[in-house]
């Protein structure tokens with residue numbers, strides 16, 4: 001089980017990881033600054049394995065893959081949004097950050113959550129509720145289950161729709 | 162065959178059979194590009210995928226524009242890595258000073274009508290100006306394109322924007338039009354979709370104007386933006402791709418160009434659109450003209466028309482980053498640069514400059530910036546304690562002249 005950190009709509013990639021930190025291959029530096037412009041207390045509140053729950057259009061803005069990488073390196077176990085901005089959504093799955101689009105839920109800050117990615121099922125233990133994620137197209141589900149596009153392409157050599 | 166949008170037509174031609182909105186397909190990619198923000202990660206992912214040779218080195222472009230010249234040793238070393246990768250693979254390489262990736266791709270005709278282009282930068286849809294289907298992707302997707310020459314995607318549905326009319330009001334430019342479109346569509350309203358521009362006004366729009374219209378589809382969440390080729394002029398013959406008459410759109414937006422007034426996006430979202438007049442008088446200390454949205458010759462010229470024989474007052478600064486070396490040279494030759502420098506502007510290297518908050522003009526705490534860029538997210542320019550208003554180059558120039566947000570018109 002993991003704790004939910006709940007934020008609002010339209011959280012852009014500039015706030016997930018500011019551009020000034022993105023020019024690096026040192027992922028720990030990304031993780032150190034993740035979400036600081038959304039919630040200055042994020043670093044002190046967040047425990048490894050916790051999850052982020054956002055509203056509409058999480059990850060809008062830039063194509064920087066450093067945004068999902070920063071979240072993954074900080075050990076975010078899952079990001080839930082009503083829907084994601086398209087580049088962020090692809091990037092997250094490509095680098096192996098679990099993401100689910102859940103249109104209806106009533107998760108609040110601090111709720112205890114567990115989930116099953118393959119089934120797209122999210123359980124809210126605090127409120128005793130179960131939510132269903134929007135199903136992924138098979139190609140995306142496959143990439144996610146392989147742990148990202150690098151292992152996927154190594155295995156399949158090509159895209160299988 | 163059912164009638165098709167421009168996106169459906171371009172993708173059908175690439176996959177070799179008719180495809181329609183919602184279908185998944187694997188698409189051969191004509192050209193691809195990465196910058197110094199996305200390139201190093203793309204190179205790393207390409208190597209991890211076992212990549213040695215690029216699928217198409219002739220059509221792959223690496224460019225240093227986001228932090229150019231390097232502001233610190235960390236970035237300098239990423240630039241070195243890009244240079245040696247380019248040398249090793251034989252791809253095209255553009256070093257510091259070449260300009261902003263999108264401007265360089267268009268200046269050098271690296272993307273053509275009817276092509277599919279993938280760029281590891283969210284403003285890649287800018288190339289819809291030349292009637293191409295261009296999408297922004299992340300580094301790992303781009304690495305897969307580098308390796309396989311292909312990408313998987315869903316054929317986007319399309320929003321049709323009809324631009325009616327034959328001219329714009331005084332002080333109004335393509336930037337004000339696109340801000341109006343963003344206002345209607347909102348920051349997520351075109352998610353996964355293509356924004357297709359049509360209408361009589363296209364006959365009066367330059368290539369630069371068309372680039373502005375497509376550039377900011379990124380601020381609507383769109384997968385791509387494409388301008389119908391009416392009135393498109395390129396220095397070579399090309400096969401234009403038009404939409405079919407009965408093509409299906411998820412939404413049709415009609416805009417009367419003559420009714421648009423100078424527009425402004427207020428902090429902290431590019432879809433927070435108001436008339437400039439509603440915020441006239443708001444004190445500003447910093448103006449920025451540049452970026453892939455508004456750093457072209459016509460943008461510098463429109464600022465120069467306002468700043469000619471004038472002086473920017475003390476306490477206010479104007480930073481200008483020409484979008485490419487070509488723009489810089491053109492602005493030198495026609496005297497635009499001289500006017501801007503005499504007015505007190507600081508000209509910086511051709512590239513992204515302060516747009517993305519890495520260097521070259523980070524605002525201080527509490528400062529208010531008026532910028533011709535495309536994003537005003539909190540912290541975008543490197544300081545979350547500053548406010549960014551987005552407007553046209555003319556509005557930026559008029560505003561720095563008075564130190565207050567000002568509607569551009571003849572009296573400035």
Ligand code: SF4
Nearest residue numbers: 261452453513516517
């Ligand atoms: S000018 Fe700004 S928006 Fe355009 S590519 Fe550079 S950083 Fe991105």
